[in-house]
Amino acid sequence: MVNNPVILIYPLKEFRYTLVKEREVPSMNVNDAIVTRRSTRAYRSEPVSEEQLQKVIKAGRMAPSGGNSQKCHFIVITDRKLLGKLAVMVQDTFAAREVTEGMYVSMASAITRAKAGKLIFHYNAPCLIVMANDRDYGNNMADCSCALENMMIMANELDLGTCWINQLRWLNEDEKLVELFRQLGMKENERIYGSLAIGYPATDDGLPVRKPLPRSGNEVTWIK
Ligand SMILES: Cc1cc2nc3c(=O)[nH]c(=O)nc-3n(C[C@H](O)[C@H](O)[C@H](O)COP(=O)(O)O)c2cc1C
Numbered sequence: 001m002v003n004n005p006v007i008l009i010y011p012l013k014e015f016r017y018t019l020v021k022e023r024e025v026p027s028m029n030v031n032d033a034i035v036t037r038r039s040t041r042a043y044r045s046e047p048v049s050e051e052q053l054q055k056v057i058k059a060g061r062m063a064p065s066g067g068n069s070q071k072c073h074f075i076v077i078t079d080r081k082l083l084g085k086l087a088v089m090v091q092d093t094f095a096a097r098e099v100t101e102g103m104y105v106s107m108a109s110a111i112t113r114a115k116a117g118k119l120i121f122h123y124n125a126p127c128l129i130v131m132a133n134d135r136d137y138g139n140n141m142a143d144c145s146c147a148l149e150n151m152m153i154m155a156n157e158l159d160l161g162t163c164w165i166n167q168l169r170w171l172n173e174d175e176k177l178v179e180l181f182r183q184l185g186m187k188e189n190e191r192i193y194g195s196l197a198i199g200y201p202a203t204d205d206g207l208p209v210r211k212p213l214p215r216s217g218n219e220v221t222w223i224k
Helices: 032-035 050-061 081-095 106-117 142-159 174-181
Strands: 007-011 017-022 073-077 125-135 159-167 192-200
Touching: 032 142, 050 073, 050 142, 050 192, 081 106, 081 159, 081 174, 106 174, 106 192, 142 159, 174 192
Parallel strands: none
Antiparallel strands: 007 017, 073 125, 125 192, 159 192
């Protein structure tokens, strides 16, 4: 991407031209923002600035959606008390479950950590963006995933750390959690399909760790 602001010009009905808006030009190119995005699992306690959060949310809202349905519902939680309450609820719910043979390894690890009283599912990030969508819509998870990835890339551009958090999706039919999220504005037909922890990374320089993980999986079959 170019580093100079690009001015977009738009024709009016009267064939006059007017300045519409200045494009916001990021300082990190798209390739770098994608390739250096990593998950952050330790956060500073300072709240994320609202301006930065708005940019991240906008990036999520600009994600594509099946049939342009735009059914994602971004529930943005910065209330510390609520984040604490959620952590306890999630820990208690997982602690009451049992690890079974062949269980998805991350699920088994969540249960084990919860039983030991060591599961803080959102890593004490100062913000959690919970992605809800219509439970009867076939692309609910896909649309939320597109929004989540857009937000992670934008957050990286802004030097914020993020981590995709799956626990609320695993518990998305848990009565107590559904009821809590209904009180927070989730609609009757909506359920949670992912969430994003976001905050300033607790690193020495305050920047996200950006060393890419090698890719040995994610196979490519190229037919020419
Ligand atoms: C669908 C999905 C679910 C994930 N769930 C969690 C999670 O619940 N907790 C967590 O710490 N990381 C979670 N992650 C992050 C992955 O563990 C992480 O992306 C992976 O280990 C690669 O590391 P990187 O993001 O630093 O490149 C999730 C990622 C995806 C795409």
